[in-house]
Amino acid sequence: MSADTPAPAFSDPLLRQAVEAALADAAPNAALTSSASGDAGQGDAHWALASQLGWVGTLVPEEAGGLGLDLSHVADLCEVMGRNLFCGPFVETAVLLPALAAGIGGEFAQLLPDAASGTVRIGFCEVDEEDVGEAKAISVSPVEHAQSATHFIFLCEAPDGCVSWMLAPSADAEIAPLQAMDLTCPVARVDIKAASPRKWHTPDEGAAARILAAMHVAIAADLLGMGEAALARTVDHVSGRKQFGTQVGAFQAIKHRLADCYMALSGARLAISHAARDGASRHDAVLARILAADAARKTTAAAIQLHGALGFSWEMDLHLYLKRMLRLSGRNGGTNRLRAAASTSFVDSVINGRP
Amino acid sequence: MNNAEFRSERIAEAPDFLGAEADGEFRNGLREWLARELPRVAGDLIGTAALHSVEFRRKWEDHLCCAGLSGLGWPRELGGHSLPLGKQAIFHEECARAGAPLAVNMIGHGIVAPTIIAYGSAEQKRRFLPSILDNSQVWCQGYSEPGAGSDLAAIATRAERRGDVYVVNGQKIWTSFANIADQCLLLVRTTLDGAPRKGISVLLADMHLPGVSVRPIRQITGEADFNEVFFDNVEVPADCRLGEENAGWKIAMDAANYERSTYFVPRIVRMQAELEALVRLAAGTRRRGRTAIDDPAIRSAIGELHINLHALRLYADRILEMAEQGVPPGVDGSSVKLLWSESHQRLFELAMEILGPDAALGPQEISAPAQGRWGRDFLWTKAETVLAGTSEIHRNIIAERGLGLPR
Numbered sequence A: 001m002s003a004d005t006p007a008p009a010f011s012d013p014l015l016r017q018a019v020e021a022a023l024a025d026a027a028p029n030a031a032l033t034s035s036a037s038g039d040a041g042q043g044d045a046h047w048a049l050a051s052q053l054g055w056v057g058t059l060v061p062e063e064a065g066g067l068g069l070d071l072s073h074v075a076d077l078c079e080v081m082g083r084n085l086f087c088g089p090f091v092e093t094a095v096l097l098p099a100l101a102a103g104i105g106g107e108f109a110q111l112l113p114d115a116a117s118g119t120v121r122i123g124f125c126e127v128d129e130e131d132v133g134e135a136k137a138i139s140v141s142p143v144e145h146a147q148s149a150t151h152f153i154f155l156c157e158a159p160d161g162c163v164s165w166m167l168a169p170s171a172d173a174e175i176a177p178l179q180a181m182d183l184t185c186p187v188a189r190v191d192i193k194a195a196s197p198r199k200w201h202t203p204d205e206g207a208a209a210r211i212l213a214a215m216h217v218a219i220a221a222d223l224l225g226m227g228e229a230a231l232a233r234t235v236d237h238v239s240g241r242k243q244f245g246t247q248v249g250a251f252q253a254i255k256h257r258l259a260d261c262y263m264a265l266s267g268a269r270l271a272i273s274h275a276a277r278d279g280a281s282r283h284d285a286v287l288a289r290i291l292a293a294d295a296a297r298k299t300t301a302a303a304i305q306l307h308g309a310l311g312f313s314w315e316m317d318l319h320l321y322l323k324r325m326l327r328l329s330g331r332n333g334g335t336n337r338l339r340a341a342a343s344t345s346f347v348d349s350v351i352n353g354r355p
Numbered sequence B: 001m002n003n004a005e006f007r008s009e010r011i012a013e014a015p016d017f018l019g020a021e022a023d024g025e026f027r028n029g030l031r032e033w034l035a036r037e038l039p040r041v042a043g044d045l046i047g048t049a050a051l052h053s054v055e056f057r058r059k060w061e062d063h064l065c066c067a068g069l070s071g072l073g074w075p076r077e078l079g080g081h082s083l084p085l086g087k088q089a090i091f092h093e094e095c096a097r098a099g100a101p102l103a104v105n106m107i108g109h110g111i112v113a114p115t116i117i118a119y120g121s122a123e124q125k126r127r128f129l130p131s132i133l134d135n136s137q138v139w140c141q142g143y144s145e146p147g148a149g150s151d152l153a154a155i156a157t158r159a160e161r162r163g164d165v166y167v168v169n170g171q172k173i174w175t176s177f178a179n180i181a182d183q184c185l186l187l188v189r190t191t192l193d194g195a196p197r198k199g200i201s202v203l204l205a206d207m208h209l210p211g212v213s214v215r216p217i218r219q220i221t222g223e224a225d226f227n228e229v230f231f232d233n234v235e236v237p238a239d240c241r242l243g244e245e246n247a248g249w250k251i252a253m254d255a256a257n258y259e260r261s262t263y264f265v266p267r268i269v270r271m272q273a274e275l276e277a278l279v280r281l282a283a284g285t286r287r288r289g290r291t292a293i294d295d296p297a298i299r300s301a302i303g304e305l306h307i308n309l310h311a312l313r314l315y316a317d318r319i320l321e322m323a324e325q326g327v328p329p330g331v332d333g334s335s336v337k338l339l340w341s342e343s344h345q346r347l348f349e350l351a352m353e354i355l356g357p358d359a360a361l362g363p364q365e366i367s368a369p370a371q372g373r374w375g376r377d378f379l380w381t382k383a384e385t386v387l388a389g390t391s392e393i394h395r396n397i398i399a400e401r402g403l404g405l406p407r
Helices: A013-026 A040-052 A071-083 A090-103 A106-110 A112-116 A205-240 A252-275 A282-306 A308-312 A318-329 A335-351 B023-045 B054-066 B085-097 B106-119 B122-133 B248-260 B262-284 B296-324 B330-360 B369-384 B391-402
Strands: A122-127 A138-144 A151-157 A163-169 A173-178 A187-192 B139-142 B158-162 B165-173 B183-189 B200-206 B212-217 B226-237
Touching (some): A090 A112, A090 A122, A090 A151, A106 A112, A106 A163, A205 A318, A252 A282, A282 A308, A282 A335, A282 B296, A335 B262, A335 B296, B085 B262, B106 B139, B106 B183, B165 B183, B200 B248, B262 B330, B330 B391
Parallel strands (some): A122 A151, B139 B183
Antiparallel strands (some): A138 A187, A173 A187, B183 B200
């Protein structure tokens, strides 16, 4: 985790190295700094890599043209992608879609071969209960990577815990681009017309838990990776920058703040590793996601602060980590909703004597 | 079979569950044993603060040891049971779940014994280990001094070799259990030449020798677990030196590694039980028409602790895994110490918030909720971010060794 030691792999160190090397060649971050509106070219370059090298097919079964690997491999991929500020709907297409195909099948499973080849790109939309219905008009904003999506997947998590999913082709949608906070991720408003008929799927509790857990683990790993990258850059900076005749990294105020970041990221790494194992629960995945989001928040704030005025400047790129953290933390109703849900589930288990 | 040479006649044959192959069987057997034995030994003390008094802690520890439930991890040839660390963790977990109090001689069992096993001569093992095994001798650790706290290498307590004794002069402070200890793992300076770390030796010193005096220090809890220890021309036999002369720093650091790794496991598993007790406290506390557990701020703080405890358990698992392979915990040991002590503090701060006006009741007030235990432990946790390396020292360790920041 430190600047000079590579982070341990969740699954296969060789996979990590390969992804790391490919992304390092493809993605000089400087490409992002020149454009205020997002760089579609960057996203396309990353997606082409992810398709050619088979990353998008990680979870897709071999008979559907994928690699047939498991969640621990996804954790490795997403962490390295986070470190390298990967642009593209990877979690939606390569994690959520195969999880839905495994848990629900049907129209989700039919998309798998094209997803494994990178032709299908998924946009992910979270909606409220009142949007769920066979022919209702739905308007969602912001939707990440909506402009390049071939399909949209809609999720409704009802307050009672009931989870339902719906798939719609992008042909049914009107897409209006919006300004994005995170320039590595274009966003848009997606409008689905009232007339088009749609089917909502409600998987059983176990399947719903596995689908959501896969998404949480993938997002947690991305948050971990970008947090590690932000920390490594900050360690480099404070080790070189001198004031009062000494490296600023020798001051305890700085050491202690970075030690807290290191500790938070290490805890998140352990939790992700735990949640990516077979037999882990949705609760495990939620805890991993919270720990990773908190670690990334702490680390991106420290990165900007400890770079001094440089940290606030556009060309230093540090804002990309901060903005990615914001975007990922807001998924699935946000970290605080997950925190409240985790707390309730724990309190109930103690009071009701559940294990 | 365990080596009889190391096991006094005080120690009975261990209960059957100790030999269970499967973890589940071991856990169930232990759980049944604790459910039977703890109420039998504690009698009226169950549910009272006196269950955690030093007197009862000793009595319970004696009971465990005499029932053959000590030396769990020691090799069989030294009288132990050679249990893997996983089973030792289960042992501590079940003791915490049963509400059993912490051991008094934890320094002896958790820190001194592994250190003697690693560095002691055959003669020293024969001399010191049996009395730890049967709990007849309590140990303390003579480390900190008035001028050497976080900067431990600055210790000034001198030990001068004269014939076959070391003559020890100096003062230790913050020495836990010195007031009841029979023996002391004592850090002394044996030479003034060279770097401070290269002049330190370790003595296994008898606390009953002439010239040793102990003065308890009253703490903010009102109790006195810490002490000052004075050494005035104390003659410690030279064969009580552990390891080579002037090679004590490494021994002390290795002992600190035990402290930061396996020694913390009981405390981490205990915290799970404490957090559950806190949830029940909040669920049972009604104030101004509302139950404390329904207060969103309290619920959110409980969630935060639950999440931290999850991370802490995973750290502990990792450290146990590393220890099984003989790898010292290193930077992760510092992370565990920090996360444990700071979360533990937060847990009791939250308890005091839940107690509201009852927080004004003193730590020895028997009519307070849990007979004052919440208040007492709230105060005690203030020691935990200082003892075994302050939070500041551990953050330095993480920054320098984990992140490679300049010294």
